[in-house]
Amino acid sequence: MPTIPMLSRCALVVLAVVLALVPACLAQPQLYVNGNIYTLDPENPRADTILVENGLIASIGSRDAVREEMRNQGFRVYEEVDLKGRTVIPGLIDAHGHxxxxxxxGLGLLDLRASTSFEDVVNMVRDRASRVPAGTWIVGRGWDNESWADNDLPHHNMLSEAVPDHPVWLSRVDGHAGLANAKAMEVAGVSGSTPSPSGGEILLDALREPTGVFVDTAESLIGRHIPDGLTGDARECILKAQEMCLAVGLTAVHDAGVSPEEVEIYRQLEAQGLLKIRVYAMLHGRAAAAYFEANGIYDNFKLSVYAAKMYIDGAMGSRGAWMLEPYTDRPTDPEGRPYSGLAVNDPSAIEASMVHALNFAYQLCTHAIGDRGNREVLDAYARALEATKDSRPASFVPRHRIEHAQLLHPDEIARFAELGMIASMQPTHCTSDMRWVDARVGTERAKGAYAWASLLKADARLAFGSDFPVESENPFLGLFAAVTRQNLDNQPEGGWHPEQRLTREEALRGFTIDAAYAAYWEDRAGTLEAGKLADFVVLDRDVMTCDVQAIPGTKVLKTISAGEVLYEAE
Ligand SMILES: [Zn+2]
Incomplete structure (x- = not known):
């Protein structure tokens, strides 16, 4: 059995050791004074002063109480930071993003992950080329021939005919191969007679001409001609995403579906001191079992790897979500049979993954959107918990998750708390989808759509995220959606199915303490209290009391993680 990710008591000891390694510039304690601080700690909800030492909150409360404690502990030298009355909240956590x-x-790259054929890819590149001057590099990433009808690796001919005047470089989803068009190979001076470098290959066709596909080290033959920071590799993308997230007050994200190669990139970034945001990574389900058997779990406070991602169904917009009853606006398929969506995985496969995860002490996070999909995942979880009650590590507290949980039958609401299943939901999906949900499933079933208030009332844990880049990464849009169930034009009046709106505090908990809980981080993050990480954000307005319409426009002035200022507005 692997070690357990549960940290509880010994966590802070380990944490203190880890943070002893922080840069010397942080060695001097910092005293943040004169803040309008929301701690989310029920025992000490408001404060004006935070003392930060070695990346942790050493003390938090009123100025007098903190100073008293400092005197008692013999603090003499510290740096004082005046918050000038600004609002401070715990560092925000997006519980589901990519x-x-x-x-x-963010880098302006073409995202090719949704392509279902090479023609698709060519069309996307042609469209981009029509909007940028000839000669400009067009860089894309994410194509996967394994998810096309024709699985063969592509040949550049069709692409080069469609886009003759722009050099094009398209990285495969795994980053281990890329496709160049003729213009790119011309710029790079590559032909059929160019030798393949060691550790890589220039694929050739029957005529001994390059197919345009460059594998591993051969990728650099093209890559070195592409402007800096645009080669489309996952590392550049992660660094760019990190910058974007820090700028909107996110100190942590749950990355909902990464490959073992991407875990490796995260670990390299971490080793190089470049990983600034905390990342909880969910491994792709198909890779997860073998990965955890070979590597065990990993956690060092910047990067946590003890979760896997599976899917039971598709999405409601494309009617792929698996429903108990047929879709209201498409009750039958073209053959006239009742149509209620699709299962992309058999529930028995989900159950088998859950059993493996329970026995190896990691989490399974299952995408479920339709009411049938959610019921099947909860049923599978009940069976998996029963099946592993004697085999799973005794100290492991199971905490599996359903990602999205968009449409719930009333019978399922109470089962989240009963089973300890976390509902990982995205408020902005609600306000994007509400235009068509009533038509898709009918008004009666729609009462169980994005049923945040019902879940909270039934004691479920509600972790909030955005599913970026599907929605904006800005968590203040999520807060606004959760408390209003309105779009940014304040429609519909009073909110869509307003009985499911949350208070600001409930909504903020979803992006802080409950998102932390969903990652087993509740002892280190999510609230501002002594002993936890000094992760907090300074805002330009009081999001808890301002006019509700002002929430989406909130600007982050500073994002601070482990006491280090990682983002500061100009
Ligand atoms: Zn997602």
Whole structure:
């Protein structure tokens, strides 16, 4: 059995050791004074002063109480930072996002992950080329021939005909191969007679001409001609996404579906001191079992690797979500049979993954959108818990998750708390989808859509995220959506199914303490209290009391993680 990710008591000891390694510039304690601080700690909800030492909150409370404690503990030298009355909240955590995808968009790269054929890819590149001057590099990433109808690796011919005047470089989803068009190979001076470098290959066709596919080290033959920071590799994307997240007050993200190669990139970034945001990574389900058997789990406060991601169904927008009853606006398929969506995995496969995760002490996070999909995942979890009650490590507290949980039958609401299943939900999905959900499933079933208040009332844990880049990474849009269930034009009046709106505090908990709980981080993050990481954000307005319409426009002035200022507004 592997070691257990549960940290509880000994966590802070380990943490103190880890943080003893922080840069010397942080050795001097910092005293943040004159703040309007929301701690989310029920025992000490408001404060004006925070003392930070070695990356941890050493003390928090009123100025007098903190100074008293400092005197008692003999603090003499410290740096004082005046918060000037600004609002401070715990560092925000996005419990479901996609870092590589976000970074790709931030870098202006074409995101090719949704392509279902090479023609698709060519069309996307042609479209981009029509909007940028000839000669400009077009860089994309994420194509996967394994998810196309024709699984063969592509040949550049069709691409080069469609886009003759722009050099094009398209990284495969795993980053271990890329496709160049003729213009890119011309710029790079590559032909059929160019030798393949060691550790790589220039693939050739039957005529001994390059197919355009460059494998591993051969990728650099093209890559070195691409402007800096645009080669589309996952590392660049992660660094860009990190910058974007820190700028909106996120100190941590749960990356919902990464490959073992991406875990390796995270570990390298961490070793190089470049990983600034905390990352909880969910491994792709198909890779997870073998990965955890070979590597065990990993956690060092910047990077946590003890979760896997599976899917039971598709999405409601494309009617792929698995429903108990047929879709209201498409009750039958073209053959006239009742149509209620799709299972992308058999529930028995989900159950088998859950059993493996329980026995190896990691989490399974299962994407479930439709009411049938959610019921099947909860049923599978009940069976898996029963099946492993004697085999799983005694000290492991199971904490599996459902990602999205968008449409719930009333019978399922109470089962989240009963089973200890976390509902990992995205408020902005609600306000994007509400235009068509009533039509798709009918008004009666829609009462169980994005049922945040019902879940909280039934004592479920509600972790909030954005699913970036599907939605914006800005958590203040999520807060606004959760408390209003309105779009940014304040429609519909009063909010869509307003009985499911949350208070600001409930919504903020979803992006802080409950997102921390969903990652087993509740002893280190999510609230501002002594002994926890000094992760907090300074805001330009009081999001807990301002006019509700002002929440989306909130600007982050500073993002601080382990006492280090990682983002500061100009
Ligand atoms: Zn997602």
């Amino acid at each position: 870092m590589v995808g976000l970074g790709a968009i």
